[in-house]
Amino acid sequence: MVYPDTFEGFAIVDSAKWSEAEKYEFEPKPFEDYDVDVAIDVCSICGSDAHAARNGWGKTAYPLVVGHEIIGKVVKVGSKVTNFKVGDRVGVGAQSQACLECKLCKSNNEIYCTKLVHTFGSLYHNKDGTTTKSQGGYSNYCRIHEYFVFPIPEVYTDEEAAPFLCAGITTYSPLVRNIPTNLPEGVRPKVGIVGLGGLGMMGIQFAKALGAETYVFSRTDAKKADAIALGAEHFIATENEGWVKEVEFDLDMILCTANSNENFDLNTYLRALKIGGKWVSVGLPESPFTVSPRSFMANACFMGASHLGSHVEMLEMFKLSEEKGIKPWVETLEASFEGVKEGLEKCHYNKCKYRVALSGFQKAFN
Amino acid sequence: MVYPDTFEGFAIVDSAKWSEAEKYEFEPKPFEDYDVDVAIDVCSICGSDAHAARNGWGKTAYPLVVGHEIIGKVVKVGSKVTNFKVGDRVGVGAQSQACLECKLCKSNNEIYCTKLVHTFGSLYHNKDGTTTKSQGGYSNYCRIHEYFVFPIPEVYTDEEAAPFLCAGITTYSPLVRNIPTNLPEGVRPKVGIVGLGGLGMMGIQFAKALGAETYVFSRTDAKKADAIALGAEHFIATENEGWVKEVEFDLDMILCTANSNENFDLNTYLRALKIGGKWVSVGLPESPFTVSPRSFMANACFMGASHLGSHVEMLEMFKLSEEKGIKPWVETLEASFEGVKEGLEKCHYNKCKYRVALSGFQKAFN
Numbered sequence: 001m002v003y004p005d006t007f008e009g010f011a012i013v014d015s016a017k018w019s020e021a022e023k024y025e026f027e028p029k030p031f032e033d034y035d036v037d038v039a040i041d042v043c044s045i046c047g048s049d050a051h052a053a054r055n056g057w058g059k060t061a062y063p064l065v066v067g068h069e070i071i072g073k074v075v076k077v078g079s080k081v082t083n084f085k086v087g088d089r090v091g092v093g094a095q096s097q098a099c100l101e102c103k104l105c106k107s108n109n110e111i112y113c114t115k116l117v118h119t120f121g122s123l124y125h126n127k128d129g130t131t132t133k134s135q136g137g138y139s140n141y142c143r144i145h146e147y148f149v150f151p152i153p154e155v156y157t158d159e160e161a162a163p164f165l166c167a168g169i170t171t172y173s174p175l176v177r178n179i180p181t182n183l184p185e186g187v188r189p190k191v192g193i194v195g196l197g198g199l200g201m202m203g204i205q206f207a208k209a210l211g212a213e214t215y216v217f218s219r220t221d222a223k224k225a226d227a228i229a230l231g232a233e234h235f236i237a238t239e240n241e242g243w244v245k246e247v248e249f250d251l252d253m254i255l256c257t258a259n260s261n262e263n264f265d266l267n268t269y270l271r272a273l274k275i276g277g278k279w280v281s282v283g284l285p286e287s288p289f290t291v292s293p294r295s296f297m298a299n300a301c302f303m304g305a306s307h308l309g310s311h312v313e314m315l316e317m318f319k320l321s322e323e324k325g326i327k328p329w330v331e332t333l334e335a336s337f338e339g340v341k342e343g344l345e346k347c348h349y350n351k352c353k354y355r356v357a358l359s360g361f362q363k364a365f366n
Numbered sequence: 367m368v369y370p371d372t373f374e375g376f377a378i379v380d381s382a383k384w385s386e387a388e389k390y391e392f393e394p395k396p397f398e399d400y401d402v403d404v405a406i407d408v409c410s411i412c413g414s415d416a417h418a419a420r421n422g423w424g425k426t427a428y429p430l431v432v433g434h435e436i437i438g439k440v441v442k443v444g445s446k447v448t449n450f451k452v453g454d455r456v457g458v459g460a461q462s463q464a465c466l467e468c469k470l471c472k473s474n475n476e477i478y479c480t481k482l483v484h485t486f487g488s489l490y491h492n493k494d495g496t497t498t499k500s501q502g503g504y505s506n507y508c509r510i511h512e513y514f515v516f517p518i519p520e521v522y523t524d525e526e527a528a529p530f531l532c533a534g535i536t537t538y539s540p541l542v543r544n545i546p547t548n549l550p551e552g553v554r555p556k557v558g559i560v561g562l563g564g565l566g567m568m569g570i571q572f573a574k575a576l577g578a579e580t581y582v583f584s585r586t587d588a589k590k591a592d593a594i595a596l597g598a599e600h601f602i603a604t605e606n607e608g609w610v611k612e613v614e615f616d617l618d619m620i621l622c623t624a625n626s627n628e629n630f631d632l633n634t635y636l637r638a639l640k641i642g643g644k645w646v647s648v649g650l651p652e653s654p655f656t657v658s659p660r661s662f663m664a665n666a667c668f669m670g671a672s673h674l675g676s677h678v679e680m681l682e683m684f685k686l687s688e689e690k691g692i693k694p695w696v697e698t699l700e701a702s703f704e705g706v707k708e709g710l711e712k713c714h715y716n717k718c719k720y721r722v723a724l725s726g727f728q729k730a731f732n
Contacts, residue, residue, distance in 0.1 A: 104615060109641045112615075112665050177642060177666070249470060249478075275475045276543060278668060281659060290654045293647060296671030299478050300543070302644060303669050305662030 003039065003075055008365045009065035009139025010340045015055040019344040021138070021337055023365075024063050028143040029124040029132040033080040036149045038090055040072040043137035044162035044330065044357040047198060047259055047283075048094070050348035052121055056286060060121065067137030068094035068119040069165040071158040072361075074149075081146045089158075091150045092142055093165035094119050094308055096134060100147060108310040110147070111173075119144070138340060138358065140365035150314050153322045159357040163198060163328040164317065166308070167355065171203035171255060172317040173309025174280040178253050179210055188213045192247070192254035192272060193232070196223045198347070199257035199282060201329055201354035204230040206317075207255070209324040215247060217254075217269075226353065230329075238265075247272040249299060259283035266303075267292055273301040281305040328355050335360040369405065369441055374731045375431035375505025376706045381421035385710040387504065387703055389731075390429050394509040395490040395498040399446040402515045404456055406438040409503035410528035410696065410723040413564060413625055413649075414460070416714035418487055422652060426487065433503030434460035434485040435531040437524040438727075440515075447512045455524075457516045458508060459531035460485050460674055462500060466513060474676040476513070477539075485510070504706060504724065506731035516680050519688045525723040529564060529694040530683065532674070533721065537569035537621060538683040539675025540646040544619050545576055554579045558613070558620035558638060559598070562589045564713070565623035565648060567695055567720040570596040572683075573621070575690040581613060583620075583635075592719065596695075604631075613638040615665060625649035632669075633658055639667040647671040694721050701726040 011024030031037070049066035051057065070092040074084050084090060097117035098110040105113050117124055120136030136142075152161045179189045191212035193203045200216070207214040208231035215234040216227040224235045236243050251272050256279060258264060266289065270279060279301065291303065309317070320326070331346075333339035335358040343356040377390035397403070415432035417423065436458040440450050450456060463483035464476040471479050483490055486502030502508075518527045545555045557578035559569045566582070573580040574597035581600040582593035590601045602609050617638050622645060624630060632655065636645060645667065657669065675683070686692070697712075699705035701724040709722040 104641065107641070112641055174666070275470065275473070275478055276670075281662065284659050284663060288656050288658050290656050292654050293650050293671055296647065296669070297650065297673045300540070300672045301670055303662070304642075304667055305659055306666045307663045 003037070003141060007135070007139055007141040009135055010337070011063035011065045012053040013063045015053070015060065018050070018053040019341045021340045022063070024065060026065065026135050027132065028141070029134075030126050030128060030130075031076070031078065031143060032127065033078040034145050034147070035078045035143050036074055036081055036084055036090070036146050037076040037141055037143050038070065038072040038092060038149070039075045039141055040070055040137055040139060040361045042071040042158040042162050042357050042359045043067040043335070043361065044069040044159070044355050045343045045347045046094075046166045047347060048166070049136075050344045051259070053344060054348070057284070061133065064121055065135040065139050066120050067139070068092070069162040069167070070137035070142060071152060071162045072142070075141070077146070083146050084149060089152050091152050091161060091165045092119065092137065092144050092148060093150070093169060093314070096144045096148050097124060108312045111308045111310055138335070138361070140361050147311055150318070153318055155322055156327070159330045159332050159359060160327055162357050163202065163330060163355045164321065167198045167202045167328070168317055168321070169309035169314050170282050170306070171199050171257070172206050173313050174255055174282060174306035175203065175206050175210055176313065176316070177306070178278050178280055179207070179212055180252050189252045190215065190250060192217055192251045193257065194254060194269065195257040196227055196354065197257060197350055198355045201230060203255050203257060204232050205326045206320075207231075209320055209326060215251065244268050244271050249274055251277055253278045253280060256281045257283060260285050267295040270295045270301050270303070271298065273299055275299050277301050279303045329353055330355045330357050332357050332359050334358070335364045369403070369507060373501070373505050373507040375501055376703070377429035377431045378419040379429045381419070381426065384416070384419040385707045387706045388429070390431060392431065392501050393498065394507070395500075396492050396494060396496075397442070397444065397509060398493065399444040400511050400513070401444045401509050402440055402447055402450055402456070402512050403442040403507055403509050404436065404438040404458060404515070405441045405507055406436055406503055406505060406727045408437040408524040408528050408723050408725045409433040409701070409727065410435040410525070410721050411709045411713045412460075412532045413713060414532070415502075416710045417625070419710060420714070423650070427499065430487055431501040431505050432486050433505070434458070435528040435533070436503035436508060437518060437528045438508070441507070443512070449512050450515060455518050457518050457527055457531045458485065458503065458510050458514060459516070459535060459680070462510045462514050463490060474678045477674045477676055504701070504727070506727050513677055516684070519684055521688055522693070525696045525698050525725060526693055528723050529568065529696060529721045530687065533564045533568045533694070534683055534687070535675035535680050536648050536672070537565050537623070538572050539679050540621055540648060540672035541569065541572050541576055542679065542682070543672070544644050544646055545573070545578055546618050555618045556581065556616055558583055558617045559623065560620060560635065561623040562593055562720065563623060563716055564721045567596060569621050569623060570598050571692045572686075573597075575686055575692060581617065610634050610637050615640055617643055619644045619646060622647045623649060626651050633661040636661045636667050636669070637664065639665055641665050643667050645669045695719055696721045696723050698723050698725050700724070701730045
C-alpha cells in the first residue's frame with residue numbers, strides 16, 4: 001500500500017484552545033525491524049487525551065496529537081515482525097515502546113520499564129542517536145513496535161474495540177492482579193469501583209467477569225441504572241452521609257477511576273476495605289495524596305496505583321471479554337475538527353455514555 | 367494470694383515532665399468472669415510509652431501509667447477463665463479488650479475491632495454501665511481479659527520475654543501477613559526493614575526466620591554491625607545519595623519502624639519495591655503522609671500500615687521464636703523513679719540497644 005513518509009494528525013497547539021485541533025504533519029520515528037505501520041480508522045477518546053490537551057500535568061509540549069485507543073489496519077511490517085502481516089486489523093494502546101530486556105520487561109511488567117515510551121507526548125530515543133516525539137492516534141498513521149500492537153477479536157466493531165486499548169487494560173490489569181484468589185471456597189471477592197466513566201464502565205464489567213460481587217460508588221444516584229446494567233450488584237451514592245456504614249470492613253479491593261483527589265474523602269473510602277484490603281488508583285491526579293496514618297492503621301489497608309497493563313494481560317483481557325460478552329458503551333463521532341472538539345469536551349465534562357470514538361481518519365486526511 | 371483492690375503505678379502527670387513519674391493509685395476495671403489479675407514483675411519500654419507520656423498524639427489524659435510489654439504471674443482468675451491458673455507466668459501486650467463477637471474478632475483480626483481497648487490510655491465500658499480508664503504496666507498489677515494474656519516459653523527470662531508483647535507482635539504480624547508465599551521455588555522473598563530500634567531489632571530477626579533475604583535501612587552506618595548480627599544480609603545507609611539504585615524494583619515488602627515522617631523521603635523508598643510490592647508502616651507519625659500519585663504508578667506499589675497483631679499470631683510468634691532462637695537485646699533497669707526516667711529518656715532519644723526492661727515492680731510497690 002502506498003502511504004506518505006510523513007504522517008498527519010489533529011494536533012492541539014495551545015492549552016487555551018485545548019479542544020480546537022489543527023491539522024499537523026509530523027515525522028514518525030525511523031522505521032525499524034520490529035515496527036508495524038498502521039493506517040488508523042478509529043481512535044476513541046480517553047480522559048488522558050483531554051488532560052494532556054489542557055496541559056493538566058504541566059508537561060505538554062505543543063503541538064501534540066493525542067489519542068491512544070487506536071484501531072486500524074497494518075500497512076507495513078518490519079523485517080523481524082512475526083505476529084502481523086499487511087491487512088491485519090490491529091489495536092494500539094497507550095504504550096509504544098520499552099527496552100524489552102530488563103527484569104521488568106522480562107516479567108510481564110514492561111509497562112513499568114524505565115525506558116517506557118508513551119504513544120503520544122513521549123520521546124523515542126532512536127538507534128541512530130536522534131530523538132522523535134511520539135504523536136498519537138488522532139491521525140492517519142502510526143508506527144509502533146509489534147510488541148505493542150494487538151490483534152482484535154472479530155466480534156468487535158472498530159468503535160467497540162478501541163476503548164479496550166486504554167480504558168480496558170487500565171482497569172483489567174489492577175483487577176486481575178489484586179482481586180484475591182485465595183478466599184475460602186464459596187466466598188466471592190468483593191470489589192468496589194469508584195466513578196462511572198470510561199474506565200469505570202470497563203472496570204465494572206471486568207470485576208463481574210472475574211467473579212467479584214461488584215459495588216459502584218458515585219456521587220449521586222444518577223448513574224445507578226447504568227451501573228446495574230453493566231453488571232454491578234450494588235450502587236452507593238456517596239452524597240448520602242454515612243454511606244460507608246453499609247460496606248465498612250467489607251471490600252477486598254477498591255479500584256478508583258476518579259481523576260482528581262480534590263473534595264475526595266479518601267480516608268472514608270479506606271474504611272470500606274477489609275483488613276489488608278487494597279485501594280488502587282488508576283487516575284493520575286495533579287496534586288499529591290494526603291492520608292492520615294491512622295486511616296491505614298484502622299484496618300491494615302493499602303493504597304496504591306496502577307498504570308495500564310502488560311502485553312500478556314492485553315491478550316488475556318480480549319480473550320476474557322470475548323468469552324463473557326464484555327462490550328464498551330460507545331458513541332461515535334466523525335474524525336474531523338468538529339468531532340475532535342465535541343469529543344474532547346464531552347469527555348472532559350463527563351457528558352458521554354461512556355466513551356466517544358472518532359471514526360474515519362483515512363477519509364479525514366486522504 | 368492477698369493483694370489490694372486498688373493498684374498502684376508510676377504515672378506521668380504532665381507532658382512538661384514526661385519522664386518524671388509519680389506514684390499513683392488507681393482503680394482497675396470491675397473484675398469479670400474472663401478476667402485475669404497479674405502481679406507484674408517486668409515491663410519493657412516501648413516507643414509508644416514515651417510518645418504518650420509526651421502527649422505526642424495530643425490525646426493523653428494525665429495522670430497516665432504507661433507500659434504494655436508486661437510479664438508477671440497470675441494471682442487471680444475469673445470463673446470462666448480456662449487458659450490460666452494462679453501462679454502461671456504470663457505476658458500482656460498493648461491490647462486488653464475487644465468485643466470478640468464481630469466479624470473482625472471472629473477472623474483473627476480482633477486488633478482491628480472497633481471496640482478495641484488499649485492496655486493504657488483507653489476507656490473500658492464496663493457491664494455495669496460505668497467506664498474505667500485503662501492504666502498500663504509500670505505498676506504492681508493489671509487486670510486483663512484472658513484472650514489478651516499469653517503464656518511465655520520457659521526459655522526466655524522475664525526481661526527477654528517482655529519486648530515480644532508489643533515490639534515483637536507489631537513487627538511479626540505485618541511480616542507474616544505480607545511476605546509473599548507464592549514465589550517460584552528457590553526464590554526467597556526480599557524484605558526491607560527501615561530503622562533499627564526496638565521494633566527493627568525484632569523485625570530483622572522475624573524476617574530472617576520467615577525465610578526472607580533481609581535489608582536494613584538506616585541513616586548512617588553506625589548500626590551496621592548490629593543489623594548483621596541480628597540476621598540482616600544487607601545494610602544500606604540512606605545518607606549516601608543514590609542509595610536506592612542498589613535495590614530499585616527489588617523488595618517484596620518494606621516494613622517501616624520509623625516513628626516520624628519528617629525529613630523522610632517516602633517517595634524514594636517506594637522505588638525500592640518490586641512491582642506490586644508493599645510498604646507497611648508500624649510507626650504512627652503525628653503528621654499525615656503526603657505521597658505523589660506518580661510514586662505509586664512507577665511500580666504499582668502499595669503503602670499501608672499495621673497495628674499490633676492477633677491472639678493467634680502472638681502464639682505463633684512465640685512458637686517460631688523459640689524454634690529459631692529469636693531473642694530481643696535488652697538492657698535492664700530497676701523499676702523505680704530513676705529507672706522510669708532513665709528508661710523513657712533512653713527510649714525517646716534512641717540511646718538503648720535496643721530495649722530497656724524495667725524490673726522489680728513488686729518490690730517497688732509492696
